[in-house]
Amino acid sequence: xxxxxxxxxxxxxxxxxxxxxxxxxxxxxxxxxxxxxxxxxxxxxxxxxxxxxxxxxxxxxxxxxxxxxxxxxxxxxxxxxxxxxxxxxxxxxxxxxxxxxxxxxxxxxxxxxxxxxxxxxxxxxxxxxxxxxxxxxxxxxxxxxxxxxxxxxxxxxxxxxxxxxxxxxxxxxxxxxxxxxxxxxxxxxxxxxxxxxxxxxxxxxxxxxxxxxxxxxxxxxxxxxxxxxxxxxxxxxxxxxxxxxxxxxxxxxxxxxxxxxxxxxxxxxxxxxxxxxxxxxxxxxxxxxxxxxxxxxxxxxxxxxxxxxxxxxxxxxxxxxxxxxxxxxxxxxxxxxxxxxxxxxxxxxxxxxxxxxxxxxxxxxxxxxxxxxxxxxxxxxxxxxxxxxxxxxxxxxxxxxxxxxxxxxxxxxxxxxxxxxxxxxxxxxxxxxxxxxxxxxxxxxxxxxxxxxxxxxxxxxxxxxxxxxxxxxxxxxxxxxxxxxxxxxxxxxxxxxxxxxxxxxxxxxxxxxxxxxxxxxxxxxxxxxxxxxxxxxxxxxxxxxxxxx
Numbered sequence: 001x002x003x004x005x006x007x008x009x010x011x012x013x014x015x016x017x018x019x020x021x022x023x024x025x026x027x028x029x030x031x032x033x034x035x036x037x038x039x040x041x042x043x044x045x046x047x048x049x050x051x052x053x054x055x056x057x058x059x060x061x062x063x064x065x066x067x068x069x070x071x072x073x074x075x076x077x078x079x080x081x082x083x084x085x086x087x088x089x090x091x092x093x094x095x096x097x098x099x100x101x102x103x104x105x106x107x108x109x110x111x112x113x114x115x116x117x118x119x120x121x122x123x124x125x126x127x128x129x130x131x132x133x134x135x136x137x138x139x140x141x142x143x144x145x146x147x148x149x150x151x152x153x154x155x156x157x158x159x160x161x162x163x164x165x166x167x168x169x170x171x172x173x174x175x176x177x178x179x180x181x182x183x184x185x186x187x188x189x190x191x192x193x194x195x196x197x198x199x200x201x202x203x204x205x206x207x208x209x210x211x212x213x214x215x216x217x218x219x220x221x222x223x224x225x226x227x228x229x230x231x232x233x234x235x236x237x238x239x240x241x242x243x244x245x246x247x248x249x250x251x252x253x254x255x256x257x258x259x260x261x262x263x264x265x266x267x268x269x270x271x272x273x274x275x276x277x278x279x280x281x282x283x284x285x286x287x288x289x290x291x292x293x294x295x296x297x298x299x300x301x302x303x304x305x306x307x308x309x310x311x312x313x314x315x316x317x318x319x320x321x322x323x324x325x326x327x328x329x330x331x332x333x334x335x336x337x338x339x340x341x342x343x344x345x346x347x348x349x350x351x352x353x354x355x356x357x358x359x360x361x362x363x364x365x366x367x368x369x370x371x372x373x374x375x376x377x378x379x380x381x382x383x384x385x386x387x388x389x390x391x392x393x394x395x396x397x398x399x400x401x402x403x404x405x406x407x408x409x410x411x412x413x414x415x416x417x418x419x420x421x422x423x424x425x426x427x428x429x430x431x432x433x434x435x436x437x438x439x440x441x442x443x444x445x446x447x448x449x450x451x452x453x454x455x456x457x458x459x460x461x462x463x464x465x466x467x468x469x470x471x472x473x474x475x476x477x478x479x480x481x482x483x484x485x486x487x488x489x490x491x492x493x494x495x496x497x498x499x500x501x502x503x504x505x506x507x508x509x510x511x512x513x514x515x516x517x518x519x520x521x522x523x524x525x526x527x528x529x530x531x532x533x534x535x536x537x538x539x540x541x542x543x544x545x546x547x548x549x
Contacts, residue, residue: 001070001073001074001089003091003092003093004026004028004036005036005040005045005066006066006067006070006092006093006094007025007026007093008022008025008026008040008066009062009065009066009067010067010093010095011025012025012060013062014060014061014062015059015060016057016058016059016060017057017058017059017060018051018056018057018058019033019034019037019050019051019058022037034050037050044063044064045062045063045064045066046060046061046062046063047060047061047063048060048061067094067095067098070092071094071098071101071102074086074089074092074102075102075105077089078102078105078106083106083121083293083295086106087106087272087273087295087296087297088272088296089102090102090103090106090297090298091296091298099298103297103298106297118288118289118290118291118545119289119290119291119292119293120289120291120292120293120540120543120545121293121295122292122293122294122295123294123295123296123297124140124274124294124295124296124297125296125297125298126140126429127271127296128140128141128144128269128274128294129141129429129430129433131144131145131148131258131266131269132145132251132258133145133149133200133246133247133248133249133251134203134204134207134209134210134247136246136247137209137433137467138429138433139324139450139535139537142246142452142534142535143534143535143537144266144274144276145246145249146246146262146533146534146535146537147262147263147264147276147292147540147541148187148260148262148264148265148266148276149246149249149250149251149260149261149262150164150165150249150250150260150261150262151164151165151243151244151245151246151248151249151250152164152165152166152178152180152197152243152248152250153165153166153169153240153243153244154244154453155240155241155244155453155454155457156453156454157453157454157455158454159241159454159456159457159491159492161240161241161244163181165180165181165184165192165197165250165261165283166178166179166180166181167179167180167181169240171239171240173235174231174232174233174234174235175229175230175231175232176229176230176232176239176240177223177227177228177229177230178197178227178228178229178230179226179227180192180193180194180197180226180227180228181226181283182226183283184261184283185261185281185283186252186259186260186261187259187260187261187262187265187266187279188252188254188257188259190252190254190259192250192252192261193225193226194222194223194224194225194226194227194228195222195225196250196252197222197228197250198220198221198222198228200248200249200250200251201220201228201230201248202220204247204248205217205220207247207466208466209247209465209466209467210247210465210466211466212464212465212466212471213242213461213464213465214242216232216234216235216236216239216487217230217231217232217236217239218231218232218233218234219231234487235487235488236487237486237487237488237489237490237491238457238460238486238487238491238494240491241454241457241491242457242461244453244454244457245452245457245461246452246534247465261279261282261283262279262282263278263279263282263284263285263286263287263540263541264276264277264278264279264287264292264540264541265277265278265279267291271296272295272296273293273294273295273296274293274294275291275292275293275294276291276292276293276540277290277291278290278291285541287540287541287542287543288529288542288543288544289540289543289544289545292540316522316523316525317522317523317525318520318521318522318523319520319521319522319523319530319532319538320518320519320520321518321519321520321521321532321537321538322376322450322516322517322518322519322532323366323450323517323518323519324448324449324450324451324516324517324535325370325374325448325449325450325513325514325515325516325517326367326404326407326446326447326448326449326514326515326517327374327446327447327449327511327512327513327514328349328353328411328444328445328446328447328511328512328514329444329445329446329447329469329470329510329511329512330346330349330443330444330509330510330511330512331440331442331443331444331445332346332473332508332510333440333472333473333475334472334473334475334476336441338397338443339390339392339393339394339396339443340396340443340444342390343508343509344387344388344390345390345392346508346509346510347387347509348387348388348389348390349396349415349420349444349509350384350509350512351384351385351386351387352414352415352418352420353411353414353512353514354371354384354512355384355386356414357369357370357371357514357515359410360407360410360514360515363406363407363410364406366517366518366519366520367407367515367516367517368515368516368517368518369514369515370513370514370515370516371384371513372513373499373502373513374449374459374502374511374513375455375459375495375498375499375502376455376516378495378499378502380499380502380503380506382503382506382507392420392421394421395421395422395423396415396420396421396422396423396443396444397422397423397425397441397442397443397444398411398412398422398423398424398425398442398443398444398445399425399427399432399439399442399444399445400424400425400426400427400445400446401426401427401428401429401431401432402428402429403429403448404445404446404447404448407446407514407515408424408445408446411446412424425442427439433467435466435467435471440472445469446514447469448517449462450535452534452535453534456491456494456495456498457491457494459498459502460483460486460494460498463483463501464483470505470510470511473510482497482500482501482504483501485497521538526545526546527543527544527545528543528544528545528546529542529543529544530542530543
């Protein structure tokens with residue numbers, strides 16, 4: 001069963017044909033195409049008569065309905081093969097009707113599977129970008145990290161710091177001393193010590209993505225097997241909140257693998273399948289599920305979390321979760337000779353966006369137009385007034401990637417209606433995430449973000465970490481002074497600083513709020529204890545399925 005044969009069936013009916021056209025469609029050389037046609041001819045799929053001489057017309061006659069036979073075979077394979085094996089067939093070049101039927105059948109295989117262990121099967125549309133805490137900058141990867149690793153402390157929405165790997169701490173204006181819990185095990189069986197913590201924190205504070213955040217930290221010192229000191233002689237009001245972030249997860253590297261202490265251990269990670277297994281020796285509560293398995297599905301697959309009990313999927317409930325916010329970033333960074341550096345240009349674009357923002361509801365019902373603030377519950381009460389149209393000397397270069405495609409195309413349409421010249425440049429998600437140089441040579445772009453937990457610290461972290469779309473802006477002294485205020489301001493008073501800085505960014509038309517986004521996740525009603533945690537995703541450690549009696 002070959003995807004190339006299915007592609008040939010989809011695009012070329014019986015009749016005259018040129019081998020060169022088939023080669024281009026199948027992305028094969030002329031010689032390879034000839035071999036395939038001969039093979040399919042011998043297998044009885046086609047009757048192929050080559051033209052005399054290269055480039056002459058050949059004839060193709062179909063002897064079987066390829067898609068019908070392939071679909072029937074795939075249904076059988078889905079019923080007997082492991083789910084991660086059969087998922088690859090969904091990537092074939094099916095017609096819309098066949099693909100929908102196959103996805104529906106595949107859908108019934110996902111969910112809670114009662115085998116020798118309790119397993120939840122979850123669809124994943126993209127491979128995880130990274131499983132390392134220092135590199136997991138996208139929300140999907142960070143959600144995985146949240147289940148595999150622990151941090152020293154955690155933070156609530158209200159800003160309360162709670163123990164995690166550290167059971168207590170002593171804080172002074174120049175030092176934080178942490179006391180670690182005893183007998184905490186890594187997934188490889190080794191015991192956590194202050195030396196492991198010290199290594200992770202040293203790696204973090206010297207990592208180029210986070211060294212600016214950790215600039216106040218001048219030393220990390222292991223004082224005893226379960227005691228570690230973090231020195232910040234110049235002051236650091238946010239040292240404890242900084243330790244709650246996903247990038248501050250504690251890990252152990254051994255023989256090319258990275259081990260955590262989390263409630264789930266990473267058992268397997270490939271493009272087609274990622275498996276988390278319950279860590280029975282977790283220092284906190286053991287998960288009620290034995291495993292969570294992420295299985296690759298097509299990008300347009302509509303997933304639902306369900307169990308093997310709820311076979312007809314008729315009874316389900318949608319759980320609403322926060323999926324973050326969107327902004328337009330005007331890329332007025334140092335060193336770029338562009339018209340976006342002019343405030344009159346940015347202000348005019350800001351006005352165009354503001355007057356059309358309400359139409360985002362028509363684009364996607366999950367989007368709530370937002371011009372108030374990226375901070376939930378806050379309102380900058382900013383009125384954007386019409387300004388005089390500036391002279392555009394060249395097209396505005398707008399960056400886009402798949403994850404922002406719809407809103408970027410909306411933005412382009414708004415600008416074109418106003419007669420603003422634009423040039424759209426496409427990049428991969430990975431390139432934008434890792435800030436490849438070419439992705440920075442643009443005038444503006446739509447950026448989606450979701451805060452990890454407490455938004456007062458997350459907003460500061462969002463602006464200052466090395467993955468930030470505004471990171472380069474804060475290299476300017478006039479902007480750096482705003483961030484310097486946070487270092488010596490008690491964390492409880494950060495909301496006022498956040499509002500002040502956001503006001504400045506909005507008035508300068510550099511960061512323009514665009515929308516809030518919600519995610520609606522369907523769950524079958526027999527999946528219990530659904531709690532939303534990091535980045536708006538469900539907490540796998542709490543899930544359980546009501547068994548049949």
